[in-house]
Amino acid sequence: MSHNRMRMARGDLGALIAALSDRGYRILGPTVGDGAIIYDELESDTDLPVGWGEDQSPGAYRLVRRQDQAVFGFTLGPHTWKKFLYPAEERLFQVTLEGMSFQPEAPAGVKQAFFGVRACERQALSILDRVFLENEHVDSGYAARRRDTFIVAVNCTTSSPACFCASMGTGPEHRGDFDLCLTELLTPKRHDFLVEAGSAVGEAIMKEVPHCEADEADVAQAEKQIEATAKEMSRSMDGDNAAQLLSRNLEHPRWHEVADRCLSCANCTMVCPTCFCSTVEDTTDLTGDHAERWRRWDSCFNQDFSYAAGGHARSSTMSRYRQWLTHKLSGWHEQFGTSGCVGCGRCITWCPVGIDLTEEVAAIRAADGAVAATSKAEDCHA
Amino acid sequence: MLSELQRTELPADPMLPRPYRIQRVRRELPGTFTWELAPANGDLPSSFEPGQFNMVYVGGIGEIPVSISGDPANPEKMIHTIRAVGQLTRAMETFGRHTVVGLRGPFGTPWPVDEIRGRDVVLVSGGLGLAPLRPAFYHLLQEREAYNRIILLYGARDPDEILYRDEIKQWRRHLDLDVEVTVDSALGRWRGHVGVVPELIKRVDFDPERTTGLICGPEVMMKYSAIALINRGVAAENLYVSMERNMKCAVGFCGHCQLGPHFVCKDGPVFRYDHIKSAFSVREL
Amino acid sequence: MPEREEQQHLNWKEQPLVKDLSPEHLELLANLATETHFEAREMICKEGESAEHFFLIKAGRVVLELYGQPKGHMKIDTIESGEVLGWSWLVEPRKWHFDAYASLEVEAVRFDAAKVRALMEDDAVFGFALMQQFVPVIMDRLQSTRLRLLDMYHVK
Numbered sequence: 097m098s099h100n101r102m103r104m105a106r107g108d109l110g111a112l113i114a115a116l117s118d119r120g121y122r123i124l125g126p127t128v129g130d131g132a133i134i135y136d137e138l139e140s141d142t143d144l145p146v147g148w149g150e151d152q153s154p155g156a157y158r159l160v161r162r163q164d165q166a167v168f169g170f171t172l173g174p175h176t177w178k179k180f181l182y183p184a185e186e187r188l189f190q191v192t193l194e195g196m197s198f199q200p201e202a203p204a205g206v207k208q209a210f211f212g213v214r215a216c217e218r219q220a221l222s223i224l225d226r227v228f229l230e231n232e233h234v235d236s237g238y239a240a241r242r243r244d245t246f247i248v249a250v251n252c253t254t255s256s257p258a259c260f261c262a263s264m265g266t267g268p269e270h271r272g273d274f275d276l277c278l279t280e281l282l283t284p285k286r287h288d289f290l291v292e293a294g295s296a297v298g299e300a301i302m303k304e305v306p307h308c309e310a311d312e313a314d315v316a317q318a319e320k321q322i323e324a325t326a327k328e329m330s331r332s333m334d335g336d337n338a339a340q341l342l343s344r345n346l347e348h349p350r351w352h353e354v355a356d357r358c359l360s361c362a363n364c365t366m367v368c369p370t371c372f373c374s375t376v377e378d379t380t381d382l383t384g385d386h387a388e389r390w391r392r393w394d395s396c397f398n399q400d401f402s403y404a405a406g407g408h409a410r411s412s413t414m415s416r417y418r419q420w421l422t423h424k425l426s427g428w429h430e431q432f433g434t435s436g437c438v439g440c441g442r443c444i445t446w447c448p449v450g451i452d453l454t455e456e457v458a459a460i461r462a463a464d465g466a467v468a469a470t471s472k473a474e475d476c477h478a
Numbered sequence: 479m480l481s482e483l484q485r486t487e488l489p490a491d492p493m494l495p496r497p498y499r500i501q502r503v504r505r506e507l508p509g510t511f512t513w514e515l516a517p518a519n520g521d522l523p524s525s526f527e528p529g530q531f532n533m534v535y536v537g538g539i540g541e542i543p544v545s546i547s548g549d550p551a552n553p554e555k556m557i558h559t560i561r562a563v564g565q566l567t568r569a570m571e572t573f574g575r576h577t578v579v580g581l582r583g584p585f586g587t588p589w590p591v592d593e594i595r596g597r598d599v600v601l602v603s604g605g606l607g608l609a610p611l612r613p614a615f616y617h618l619l620q621e622r623e624a625y626n627r628i629i630l631l632y633g634a635r636d637p638d639e640i641l642y643r644d645e646i647k648q649w650r651r652h653l654d655l656d657v658e659v660t661v662d663s664a665l666g667r668w669r670g671h672v673g674v675v676p677e678l679i680k681r682v683d684f685d686p687e688r689t690t691g692l693i694c695g696p697e698v699m700m701k702y703s704a705i706a707l708i709n710r711g712v713a714a715e716n717l718y719v720s721m722e723r724n725m726k727c728a729v730g731f732c733g734h735c736q737l738g739p740h741f742v743c744k745d746g747p748v749f750r751y752d753h754i755k756s757a758f759s760v761r762e763l
Numbered sequence: 764m765p766e767r768e769e770q771q772h773l774n775w776k777e778q779p780l781v782k783d784l785s786p787e788h789l790e791l792l793a794n795l796a797t798e799t800h801f802e803a804r805e806m807i808c809k810e811g812e813s814a815e816h817f818f819l820i821k822a823g824r825v826v827l828e829l830y831g832q833p834k835g836h837m838k839i840d841t842i843e844s845g846e847v848l849g850w851s852w853l854v855e856p857r858k859w860h861f862d863a864y865a866s867l868e869v870e871a872v873r874f875d876a877a878k879v880r881a882l883m884e885d886d887a888v889f890g891f892a893l894m895q896q897f898v899p900v901i902m903d904r905l906q907s908t909r910l911r912l913l914d915m916y917h918v919k
Contacts, residue, residue, distance in 0.1 A: 188493050193537040196497035196518065196578040232744060233492040233729040343739070346760045373733030376726050380538030387538035391493075394732070401734060404724040415762030419736070427739035431730075563918060605916030635916055662911045664838040669866045672826060672841040674910045681843055699915040 101310040106287035108306045109167065110141040115304040116209045121246055124180055125211030126173070131159060133173035135180070138211060145170055152256040155450030165287070168212060168280050171256040172440055176369035177210050177217055178224060181241045188376065188389045203240030211248045215267030216438040218249055218274065220369035226432040227372050246297065249274035253282070253321040255329050258441025260454060263332035266438045268325045276301065279318040290318045333454040335435045338425040341461055346418065349468040350459045355414035357449050362395035364443035365420065370436045371395070396420050421453060492729045495535045495580025496521065498556065503575060506559060506641055510606065511571055512547070515556040518578045525553045527588035528613030529720060529748045533728045534558065535580030540566045543725045545610035545747070546584060550617055556581070559609040559641070585728040587748045589614040589692050589718060595624045598689040600682070602703045604633040604675050607695030608641045610720050610747070614692055622654060627684050629656040633675030633699065636661050637668045656682055675699060676706035686711030693751075694720045701758040704751050717751035738763055773844050775819045775872045780847045780896050788889050791882055792874065799873040801865035807848070808859045816873050817849035823869030828862040841866070847900050852876035
């Protein structure tokens, strides 16, 4: 394994970014903005959140200064990579209404490098690939952007209290499917990166970046740090069994209990790296002879989401929370052969009332088979 | 990474409509009309299977799924029957001949007309639900000898709301078909059945052991029709229903049409009843 | 939509109302049964009149009507072959609750309600057995009426 592993000094991280930039990649990665770590365009390594960490707990997120100068000493902010592959707003076509002449959008193939993709996030990209590429139909915009996306992965050497990737089998360590993979080796005595190339392009890029061959001690230190990160995760979920559990508990009283807390705000779906639902919006200009169709992110928590002739299929918060969680953990398996959850924990941190899906699954498991009285007050009002 | 995509051209964009011109408009009932459409740009029309649907786009206003109600053996006439119930469909109601609209499709699963050859077929429909079933019925008529009994049961609120009335009258003249219509109540000269369509299921003659039921209408009507067929001894796995949900894309991208683990757009709209049964019992699924 | 005329005539003893009765009980009923025939449009009973019979329909179609302005004559149900017409005779004040007439030519078996009731009173076992046959018919009709409350073909 270690033969293709390289060691790169912290000081050469800038050279890696420059090498990618020289090849025409737009570098996208974590940076501090809006009081959080967000994903945005990077110009150099100084844009990275060096020395920053976060305090995360259900319903709370705060940036904190670290004692050290770690480059990847944080975990995950509210942004996910999906926005660069599947934008929050995207024009699908324009049309001249006289004669209905449609002009498709020529999907622009952008060369982009995702810098600092965590293992859970890499899994999220694979899941989105299944939705948009490996389906009966291919989403042309997603395909055009995904095609030229270079992935610089990062193995996690720290976790947040929201993280539960270890129990989901999606992290904290990458298992391939990257162009380059970095592990930050940080002790009071050293600051390097263990680098692994996962593609020919990745190898070629590294030829332009100063590095040497990694030794066994480097590899051992990386493994030790990753293992410690996995061990320190206190949150967990039995993702495999959740699918069956939820599908046989659609009328469990817990759905009503969680609905009493849920604000139906849709934050969880916006921060989720795999939520892909969208709506379309049609516009015309003032002359009325030109129209456009736009696609925008949507959420199953919005009441209009399920509106069809005759009414809303899911008018109660209960039904919408149930839809989200059962889709994510259960329906996804049947649809795409994988869980829709990667254990990133963003939905826990960014829920304004701190609803924790691992806790909800555990509560349903604790009273497996319970059935709610059907005439709850909430349903009557809905 | 994604090397296959790097090598090949991107496939056609499933989100892009094609222009179709309205060739004929037929007023079926107050607020319900039928369009006959053909490609506006000289393209060949898409062939379709009975039970499939198109996304119909009206410039600048919106797009909705509409089942195809024409004859699959005659796809050059793309037929849609539409009821004006919302902003978009009310606008559509004002469109005359020659208007051009956008069509994407056909999408979705068909009625299993080939798998059920040799069987008794009971088609149960109510209200506008006859529209998505009509292509299947046309197919059964064309291949009449391939099936045993063919029974069409149709329910409407009252005699003035019977869809495709003239055609139903014609079908009733066939000696090798059993076509029965019921209404919830009637005034005047109505001499037919009065009662809900599940009641008709009790009144017609078929062999439950070798019967397949194709059911289409509002969900509540499909639910009680399925129950009535099961009570007659038809197995749940021999019943098929056509589901309706909000759709924005019709290709499994937008997530709107999910029903349990199913996408109505691509796993449906036609489902085997036993695969979708929870939709009829679990509230707000 | 006119009906085709080829209608099967049923053996009344095999119909749901009576098929589960014991042979002895069926025999008791048979003694009170009269084959009867109604031409299309022929009145069978009128709302408010004394309910002196009930019928098992063997062929044809009976339509039940309620009358009241402004709607006039409203067809609210049809009773068809194999089904039973009338349970008003079971319950005080034993008057018909609707008009009924043959919308298609009807073949039926008519039962003398007063004599059936007397039998039921004399022989509680027979009375209970017959009630057990009637209650499901009533329940079935009630459920079908409830389903009509759903206005099930209508989409808002």
